[in-house]
Amino acid sequence: MIKNFKPLILFLFILAVMTSPLLAQDTDLSNNRASLFKLSLIIGSAVITLAAAAGIFGQAKAISSACEGISRNPNSGPHIRFLLIFGLVLIETLVIYALLISIIILMVKWGQYV
Secondary structure, X not given: OHHHHHHXXXXXXXXXXXHHHHHOOOOOOOOHHHHHHHHHXXXXXXXXXXXXXXXXXXXXXXXXXXXXXXXXXXXHHHHHHHHHHHHHHHHHHHHHXXXXXXXXXXXXXXXXXX
């Protein structure tokens, strides 16, 4: 059980260390555009980070399951390999969509629409 919480604790520690400079800055309420831009940077980076992590875990699980299935039944290797490649393409497509969404979040000119 503790073994599963180690990556989460490490992630939260790294997140706290990386966001501490943002928390240490002065809060000026008249500069809403800058704070909105900072928020968009945080959200954009969080989106691509979570999508990449989910994609990595999904691909690892798919590859290990496919190798296990082929080792149990070598005659079904071509079918399992096709489904593996198809699944990996779909997982990678989702990660690319998340990258595009984060790029859109980061590239919007927030000052014009506020």
